[in-house]
Amino acid sequence: MKRSDRLVSLTNYFFENPKKHTSLPFFSTKYNAAKSSISEDLVIVDRVMREEGIGHLQTLPGASGGVRYIPNLSRENSKQFIQDLCNTLEDPGRILPGGYLYMSDILGDPNMVKQIGRVLASAFSDMEINVVVTVATKGIPLAYAVASFLNVPVVIVRRDPKVTEGSSVSINYVSGSSRKIQTMVLPKRSLQDNANVCIIDDFMKAGGTITGMTSLLDEFNANVKAIGVLAEADDEEDERVVENYTSLVKITNVDIKQKNIEVLPGNLHA
Amino acid sequence: MKRSDRLVSLTNYFFENPKKHTSLPFFSTKYNAAKSSISEDLVIVDRVMREEGIGHLQTLPGASGGVRYIPNLSRENSKQFIQDLCNTLEDPGRILPGGYLYMSDILGDPNMVKQIGRVLASAFSDMEINVVVTVATKGIPLAYAVASFLNVPVVIVRRDPKVTEGSSVSINYVSGSSRKIQTMVLPKRSLQDNANVCIIDDFMKAGGTITGMTSLLDEFNANVKAIGVLAEADDEEDERVVENYTSLVKITNVDIKQKNIEVLPGNLHA
CATH class of the missing domain: 1.10.10.10 (Winged helix-like DNA-binding domain superfamily/Winged helix DNA-binding domain)
Structure with a gap:
């Protein structure tokens, strides 16, 4: 040839x-x-x-x-991508009840999801990660995008304890923002003991979901090496229960009445 | 340069x-x-x-x-990939209660998922598809893989009517195999009218889930151009309510007592 x-x-x-x-x-x-x-x-x-x-x-x-x-994305490319993302998200029409943001169009675009995955995977490329873990449903595409660049498998934690794939481990946890008790479940055969894990999710408010995942992963003796989220809600910073994480964008000053919102770059390149 | x-x-x-x-x-x-x-x-x-x-x-x-x-995969590559998949799946240890098959390891491997997506996207590459639709949870990674090769967005139907993103359309349908009444919901703003849709899912038994999706998509005046599944259960053929679909593999002769199972190529290259 x-x-x-x-x-x-x-x-x-x-x-x-x-x-x-x-x-x-x-x-x-x-x-x-x-x-x-x-x-x-x-x-x-x-x-x-x-x-x-x-x-x-x-x-x-x-x-x-x-x-x-x-597959490292350059710092320059990464910063530019995040800035573009901030501009796209800073649209008042995206404000949803509860201070959430409509992001389904972005999370539904395979190219966008791939780029977000590339940015997060680049941030974690020096770590010896064995598996990416996410929780159903919205974080799933991002988790696969990150995992494909890291060349590792994905494991999905479910909130629905009815689905069984052999024996499972389940935990109850308190949601950070709503203070409700919720359940998470992971089939025993889906994750090996002592795995080095990267947790991926789309959105973090106080961080209760990620804390729940961490507790569940403790049952598998997993080492949480990295936590990556697309967006964090800045307003919940006082109540935040998760400390070491990487975010692409930070949503702040959501004013539902005034239909105003500010989206800034997250802590990745801070 | x-x-x-x-x-x-x-x-x-x-x-x-x-x-x-x-x-x-x-x-x-x-x-x-x-x-x-x-x-x-x-x-x-x-x-x-x-x-x-x-x-x-x-x-x-x-x-x-x-x-x-x-991005068409050659017929030769596609057939070889499917044959390898059959061999991998034909492991008695994969048999789950209800005649389901443990496939989470395959669906958790981003490379496998990408290849499955490539095979299905190749089969549908001549159709003018605008959007890939799947139902939470297991079909999501496959849907993204197919969509990335077709360069179209993904829309996820949920079974959980509590999650709202503005106003939604929901339907009730009867599950083909269990005969239970279930719910499906899709936010109004997630899908444009008259879209050409490709439905993707991981597993089809009698086809109730896919029929449910089709009914829900009718509410959006969508045209279902293609239906693609990773695996179909052959034993349910008599009760099948979906006719035009593409499957990669066909699971047949599942004998839970004898721990025996047969996995054949599906109808894609038949």
Whole structure:
């Protein structure tokens, strides 16, 4: 295969297999090309990825000498994306009862969801995360987007204890803002012991849902390495029960009567 | 930018923007290259995509002369993927009470979900679909995967009428297999009138859930252009209330006592 063709094929391969360690001999065989040619190809792919701010190739030394694609979004691209998101969200027509924000159009757009996932995954790319955990329903697409860039599976906590997949572990927790008692459940076979977990959700008010997830994950001896949310509600800061988290945007000064709202960048690049 | 660099960048662009019509002048400006050079690049990208069975570039004639990436999986790749899936699912340890199959590991793997989405999207790529509709919870990741390849938004029908996002339309329907009355709800602002819809779900038994979705979509004057499911339960064929659908695999001869199960390719390539 010629270099031009290899470059297209290699680019496809890396995007399909983020964070996967692949040896140079694998590519030599696949393309019937010398290792030195493949190395030159990789330099080109790496350079373009860096220039476009979509990540880079990480070379792994040693006898098995391989390479893997780290899909980091550049800080510049990430900041620009978040600013655009703030502008989109700062529309008074989005205000819902209870100080929530209508975001279903954004969460329903696979491209937007993918970009949000890319931003969060970039923030967590240095951590050794084994699994992304979210709670049904709205956080699910974001969790998959993050997980696809981290190349790890997704586990979904449910609020509905009726659905069984073999034996389950369930907990009751107090919702942070409404003070209601709620239930969360996770099938035993869905999560291994001692996993390094990244929690993803769409929206955090006081943080009761995430605290509930953390308690449930304790039952699996999981280590919560990172918590990522699309949006946090600033007004609840005094009551916040979650401390270490990453947010893309911060919703503040929601005035339902005046139909006014302010959306600022979250703590990711603060 | 040199050809080698352009090829990496173009490949990235097409994978990030499936089915999006882009004009040649856009690329000429982006890469500061002659239209003839861009045309040659596109020939190379198209050839490799076809060789790898991951789709092709569609050239659009006329003054605005553009191009778009159609992410079709080749029939060969698709059949092989489905066969591998059958083998994975044909594990007696997966049998759950009620004749359901444990598939959470597969539905929790972003790479698997993406591939399933690619297979289904390829089957529907000639239809003018505006939106993918699914029902919470398990179909959500598949719906996003299909939608990302079709470059359309996702709308999620909920069973829980308590969650409101402005005014909603709700219906009651009879579950096909359990004969229970259930509720489905969709916010009014989530779906435009007369949309061309593709329904996606993970599992179909008698088809009551999908019939329910169809009834709900009638309220929005939607045209159901396609129905795609990962798995159908063959044993329910006599009672099936849905006729035109596409399935990847067919689960048959589930013998809970003998711990036996047979998984065959569905009707996609039949």
